[in-house]
Amino acid sequence: MIGAPMTRVDGPAKVTGTAPYAFEHPVEHPAYVHPVQATVARGRVRNVDTAAAEALDGVLAVLTPGNAPRLASTEDRELAVLQSDEVAFRGQLVGAVVAETSEVARHAASLVEVTYEVHEHDAALRADRDDLYAPDKVNPSFPTDTEQGDVDAALAAAAVTVDETYTTPMEHNNPMEPHTTVAVWAGEELTLYDSTQGVHPVRKTLSSVLGVDPEHVRVIAPHVGGGFGSKGDQHAHLVLAALAARRTGGRPVKLALTRQQMFALVGYRTPTIQHVRLGADADGGLTAISVDVVEQTSRIKEFAEQTGLPARHLYAAANRRTTHRLAALDVPAPSWMRAPGECPGMFGPEVAMDELAGACGLDPVELRIRNEPEVDPDSGKPFSSRNLVACLRAGARRFGWDGGSRARRDGEWLTGMGVASSTYPVHALPGNSATIRYTADGRYRVEIGAADIGTGTWTTLTQIAADALGVEPDRVDLRIGDSALPPASVAGGSSGTISWGSTIVETAHVFRDKFGDDPGAGDEARGDMPANPDSERFAMRSFGAQFAEVRVHADTGEVAVSRLLGVFATGRIINARTARSQFLGGMTMGLSMALHEHSVLDERFGHVVNHDLAEYHIATNADVADIDAVWLDEADPHVNSLGAKGIGEIGIVGTAAAIANAAHAATGIRVRDLPITPDKLLR
């Protein structure tokens, strides 16, 4: 069962469009909410004139900072919706209309007149700002700075050095399903149909912010149209929906953010400026690795992306340093985006490694192999398993790797190959329980508040439960995506399958211990996620290698990725079909990051001006040609009872660097600032 390419349990519903997402659950006579957003980046709301809006037929309520219900907690300033007249970023919620139809709600919202006391704002991220500061820690809880040996001395003495600055732009997750919350109060009971990566975290946060007993809040999310991190934390629209629903006398309200609104309200990946310095001996043996990161956070809520983190774990070098510095700006709060830290943080260093290979006259694959560490350089602990070298070698063979520095000409197209390493930590998140109940129809009902955001949870947990119980999958009746089910951790950090899966395995053991192989109807057992004694003894990470072949048009600079291969070592694969799709999906997002994505912030106004899917480019079908992902068999007895490491994010890590390195091989032009657009390769 484990490893089998079982087709998705939710497949038939999805291909017929009958799987319900947040907006789509049947509710009685809903009203529609349309937000009003601040058009200044910093200041105060002086007045909100709602007369014209309220005069429209069909308007049920107009919420303002002056009349919105008070929240119990305003500690989280992103969630302190309509609680004060303070404006902290352009696009912040400053009002909302609740109306009978979405057309009336939108029209009325445009009639709400807000006047502001405008303060000067600051939205400029620069590496030379004099107010950059070191956060107490970087996400999720790592040291901000690390230092070993004497980096400066080692760099000065090195035979070969690379000293360059690399940048990644602001990016937006942009899941296809816009963030949506449907909220309905029945007395003091609140039900939410939400688009979220975790129903229990939503319940916990919202009940705290509203000041209600979590027992009175139910969050339902069986199907979620993607998240990629942006639905991992709670955002302002969730609170707004709950407040708006207070004004309809018990009628449900539907709040679906528009694509444009998402660019200000649901988080994004911070731009990063990475100063990377490498020092090596003449044979490419690294003596120094230094990564200094500058990035942004919002003034009202700190988010410190751990961009310097992967450099702490990749290669051996006696002298090492990583630092993070933040600029607190009048901008929305950044948040999680696929492979936080690892994704941007493997761009600069992996392009730098390519530059080092060139300076040493070495094959970039060989350079990486030469610097393979014996233990985790950061902690000194042994890796529970690490097969980066095997991935590089297998990938080079499979890809037809040409050494990476050869430009070939195919008519009007220059082509070249590039490589980069890939890595992602193994996370298990606490707070998981499951129940298994034998039902009268001879099936095992398995319940846990897990989430399927496209990752395949409906299917993989069914397989895990079936395997643990020793039955066929069709005898497993899995229930997820509901806070009425046992508590579960968020779908994030590639931790879902590990955390929920190990909990289910444990629960299955408890069930069999208690009821044996021939249970009776109604027999039920509950299990909690087991602790992992090995988690302190070992450094636990997944590794991979990304190979890219890029074509660049000699006359126009147009760039296309003709081939992309990822080879991964990520422990035991639960479902070969969904795993392959996750790897390919991550790599596709990496291609999109390499060539297309760039949220353009106009500092004069403080907002992202290319705030829709026509102007913020994600890869289309035509951008993805030959793409393949394979994995090595990797047995790791230390990570958890499943031997699984989590695979949802590693696909995006290193892809952009591989593509940038391939573009350099093709053209001799070294692009250090993403995205790699045609103008950057135009002669």
Next chain:
Amino acid sequence: MDAEITLRVDGTERTVVVDTRTTLLDALRERLGVMSPKKGCDHGQCGSCTVLLDGRRVITCLTLAAAHDGADVTTAAGLADGAALHPVQQAFLDQDAFQCGYCTPGQICSAVGMLDEAGRGWPSAVTGGEPGPLDDAEIRERMSGNLCRCGAYAGIVRAIEQAAR
């Protein structure tokens, strides 16, 4: 302003009162409870709202419902033939051509429409001389009006190849 219109949706006559401002997408989702076509961007930039309108693939977020009184609308929910899935739907299942599923109904309607267009000899931006059989490059270009953030494109192309056979 309100208007009463009739649409044939997945084989069933539906009469509904709409605002003249109501798009076909919102008429389906908000007034008829037909949730199969999805709202991904509401501005014609993602293709998630694609249906077959009088047999042709179109996006519904920029079409006014009042302008299509009497139209025949087929969504992904209406493609199946009784209990049997449409070959394109079955192919999507077989090739794992989706992940979160939100763009999927639009992808499927678009693919059905696209195969019909190709069958009629319509060229695409990558067609050299005369259109030949659909190869990978043709499928990718013709399906580029359907964005997929989960990156299921590789599976989508394989699924359409399978269905086209």
Next chain:
Amino acid sequence: MIPFDYRRADDVLGAVTLVHEHENAAFLGGGTNLVDHLKLGVANPDLLVDVSRLPLDHVEPLPDGGVRIGAAVRNSDLAAHPLVRRRYPVLSQALLSGASGQIRNLATTAGNLLQRTRCVYFTDVTTPCNKREPGSGCAALAGYNRYHAVLGASPHCVAVHPSDLAVALVALDAVIHVQGPDSARTIRAEDLHRLPGDEPDRDTVLAHGELITAVDVPDLPITARSRYRKVRDRASYAFALVSVAAAVDVEDGTVRDARVAFGGLAHKPWRAHRAEEVLRGAPATDDTVRQAAEAELAAATPLPDNAFKPRMATGALVATLRELTREQA
């Protein structure tokens, strides 16, 4: 979106009268640009007159050999029409490079020509834009102007016209038929769109209530040797950074005749008369084409984000003419 009345026109004159006599009325074709603008608050008519079902949906050969394209012909039908594909490949290719299959099934000929700029400040009612609100300023000049004009711009507006079809029609010397309340007229495709000058709010020379009814494309041997090349930030479903509509007639390695129009460079499709002059009678080589492009683009005034456009347009023209020349060898 303010409430609006929706009416379907019975005939061309009826449609024209309805709109002409109602200051805040608009024609509705496929809706793929107008409805976008209604939602954005960029357009706020209180009356829509649907002209998409008027009997203007044919592609007909003309007695003198050209073709007449009805204003309501859908972009997809036009691109697939055998006559168009055979005689005017640049036209078919231009259409197919625009939007998506689904959008092309809705969009009409006239609607495509009359679509408005995609400048991010024009489409956002909260940022200054002289095109939307004359006198409010141009936020693009010192802002995000990657997609903006390098030719023919004014201090008031640096927007670019986004239609690919328009560029092809300009290269083909097409003629637009327009029906007004009192009379009909024809306008050369090259004259339909304006440069911004002091009135950036006026995209075209059309008066309120004038309706495009058809487009005539003349028949010349050169038009069958034509091509459209679009350079963009991703492989599909994106507007042009720069584009080229070109036709060339080469004999014995010499250019006998050429047609060139650029997209993505100006407030209107840019017919490259100077480039054509350089090309006529010259050897059909990359170098000649480069010189021709450089002559045309010598007057370019790039902005901070689009300094690459002249070089990219040159490269696109070189590649396009090289391919056309090769085909004729």
